[in-house]
Amino acid sequence: MTVPLDTVNDIRSMDAAGRSRSEIARMPHVSRNTRAKYADMWIGNWIGYTGVDSSGRGARDGRAVMGEKGERPERVFPGRTDPWFIAAMVIVAGGLSAACIACFLSSSPALLWGWLALLPIPALVALAALPVRSNRLELYGDRLVVVYAGTRSVIPYAHVRGVRRTRTLWAGTANSLDRVYIEAPYDGDAIVSVTDNDALVAELGRRCGLGPDA
Incomplete structure (x- = not known):
């Protein structure tokens, strides 16, 4: 039997939030085996248990597995960088470098x-x-x-609550003002900018089971 994506996301979200198995088992319209299957799959994608909660299960510390060594992503969206961002980096790095050179020139080579x-x-x-x-x-x-910038932030699809275009000035991991806002309260929202933002919004909407107005 094919399980609707919304149901799978609900099971995984409840499991990720630390709900007990007995509480998840009370979900209607889905068999007990299906609930256990998708909850177990979700646990298998996480590491770092920092203790045991009242249900006897480990409490996650929020670190997600990056995948087995050598795992390849199914799709990669290259980041977009606008000329103004490059100019800003050149000005900052150039100004600080010029200050270093000035200090060198003002001192004795000895x-x-x-x-x-x-x-x-x-x-x-x-x-x-x-x-x-x-x-x-x-x-x-x-x-x-x-x-x-050398960091990796992981957001499970089951935790994404919305994806939309934005031009917010709020700081984010985006080198352009043409941005995509990814709403994920459990892991922390993300603001990104890629070379094809429309394709990214459509792809995340499909993978996260979001409606057209998400």
Whole structure:
């Protein structure tokens, strides 16, 4: 029997929220085996139990498995970077690098601290380039992963409550003002920008079981 995606998401959300098996088992219209199957599948996608709750199950610490080593995402959306963002990074990194060079020139070449002033320059250049080079969104079978500036944020599809276009100025992992807002209260909302935002909204809507107005 095919189980509706909304029902699967409800089972997984209740399990992720720490609801007891007996409470999940009282869900109507679905057999006990189906409830246990999808709850067990959900547990298998998580690691890091930090204790035992009143139902005897481990309490999750919120860290999601990135997948087995070598697991490939089903789809990757490259991040979008607008010219203004690149200009801002160049100005910041260039200004700080210029200050380091000025410190070096104002000191005697015989002084060690003068040469030390040049050491931060490569790091500043690398940090300025990191948000541009490490910027994408990966889609797996049961979760999305936001990769930005060397960090990875995991959001299971079952936790997504809405996906919509936005031009908010609120800080996010987006190098463009043409953005996508991913509402996921359990894991933390995400603001991203990819090269094809319309395709991302449609794909997440399908994978997360959201309606057209989500």
